[in-house]
Amino acid sequence: MKIVNTSKELTEYLNHLSPTQTIGFVPTMGALHDGHLSLLSKAIEGNDVVICTVFVNPTQFNEKSDFDSYPKVLDADIELLNTIKVDVLFAPSVAQIYPEGTNDIPFYDIGALENVLEGEHRPGHFQGVCHIIDVFLNMLKPTSIYMGEKDIQQIAVVQKLIEINDHSTLLVPCVTLREESGLAMSSRNRRLSVQGKINAAMFNKSLCHIRDLQKEKNFLTLKKEAEEMMKAVGFTPEYIALCNANTLEELSDFDQDIPMRLIAASFIEGVRLIDNIAI
Ligand code: PAF
Numbered sequence: 590m591k592i593v594n595t596s597k598e599l600t601e602y603l604n605h606l607s608p609t610q611t612i613g614f615v616p617t618m619g620a621l622h623d624g625h626l627s628l629l630s631k632a633i634e635g636n637d638v639v640i641c642t643v644f645v646n647p648t649q650f651n652e653k654s655d656f657d658s659y660p661k662v663l664d665a666d667i668e669l670l671n672t673i674k675v676d677v678l679f680a681p682s683v684a685q686i687y688p689e690g691t692n693d694i695p696f697y698d699i700g701a702l703e704n705v706l707e708g709e710h711r712p713g714h715f716q717g718v719c720h721i722i723d724v725f726l727n728m729l730k731p732t733s734i735y736m737g738e739k740d741i742q743q744i745a746v747v748q749k750l751i752e753i754n755d756h757s758t759l760l761v762p763c764v765t766l767r768e769e770s771g772l773a774m775s776s777r778n779r780r781l782s783v784q785g786k787i788n789a790a791m792f793n794k795s796l797c798h799i800r801d802l803q804k805e806k807n808f809l810t811l812k813k814e815a816e817e818m819m820k821a822v823g824f825t826p827e828y829i830a831l832c833n834a835n836t837l838e839e840l841s842d843f844d845q846d847i848p849m850r851l852i853a854a855s856f857i858e859g860v861r862l863i864d865n866i867a868i
Contacts, residue, residue: 590671592678596728599679603729610637614731614758616722619643619680620660620776621669624766628735631763633674640729641670643680648691649717655861660779679729686724694720699749705837706830706852707742707863718743719750726756734758739765739773741852741865745837765864767793773864785858788822795819796829796851796866803868808842819855827854827861834867843868 593599606612613632617625621643632639643666650656663680670678683691697719702708708715726734736744744762751758766774770790781789795815802811808831816826831840834848843849849868854861 590667590675590678592667592680594679594681595685596681599677599728602677606638611732612636612729613639614725614729614734615639615641616725616734616736617641617643618645618659618776619666620662620779621666622766622774622776622778624737624739624774626669626673627766628737628763629670629673629675631761632733632735635761636732638676639674640677640679640731641675642725643678644686644721646686646717646721647683648687648694648720649714651711651713658780660776686721695723697723697750698753699746702742702746702749702837705742705839706828706832707854710827710854715743715746718746722747722750723754723756726751726754726758731758733761735761735763737765738762739775739864741850742837771797773862775862777860777862780860781858785823785860788824789857789862791819791822792824792853792855792857792862792864793866796853796864799829799831799851800866800868803843808840823857825856827856829853831868 613636771793795818799811834850852865854863
């Protein structure tokens with residue numbers, strides 16, 4: 590695997606590719622786990638060349654403390670990436686991506702997605718995501734970008750970005766990988782204690798509780814029950830939203846005529862976890 594840290598080196602590499610070679614792109618913020626490996630495997634399966642980025646993007650963190658405590662383990666990431674057939678790791682510095690600083694990034698009009706769910710609870714987060722993905726899509730011009738469904742709203746936002754900025758890249762959503770306990774794999778799980786990780790399994794269990802009883806009780810009742818289940822093991826739930834799976838618009842109750850998705854965020858041991866399941 591070739592490791593490059595500057596856009597100049599990256600461009601040199603890209604210039605050597607033939608225009609017919611397909612490029613699969615997996616953007617990450619590092620602290621790689623099996624979930625990332627599954628995205629990379631999909632990219633390897635479907636493309637001639639696979640490029641992975643490891644970049645903890647400061648402009649998508651609305652809390653500086655969250656950025657500071659985000660796990661940064663590049664050496665371990667490189668070791669893991671070397672076990673599979675990734676062609677290039679692009680791991681730029683913040684100065685490389687933001688030579689003018691991080692205060693002035695362009696505005697991306699992503700419509701309603703900006704202020705709902707994650708957007709409501711993490712103001713500005715999706716502007717930072719759009720910016721970094723826009724920068725990478727412009728640099729790499731990948732054939733396909735592979736993203737995990739754990740960040741379901743991020744997938745909708747990046748799809749919108751592709752449309753508004755006319756990128757030719759195809760977005761490939763990939764299923765969420767879970768621990769045996771049901772806990773969605775996440776780099777943030779590394780910050781949990783052993784007991785915290787065991788308790789964190791209740792997050793997914795409580796969402797499944799809502800899904801499994803949807804024919805018996807209304808959403809509000811089940812949502813309260815799920816929140817109690819989470820609180821009992823030390824979670825502080827932030828939100829649990831029932832949404833139209835296509836538009837991510839919030840629904841007040843179950844509607845069996847449309848595809849639905851439960852989307853939630855909850856804190857445990859000071860770590861903010863997100864998850865979502867189909868209903
Ligand atoms: O999902 C992530 O890890 C990040 O939001 C992404 C897509 C790599 C952009 O920084």
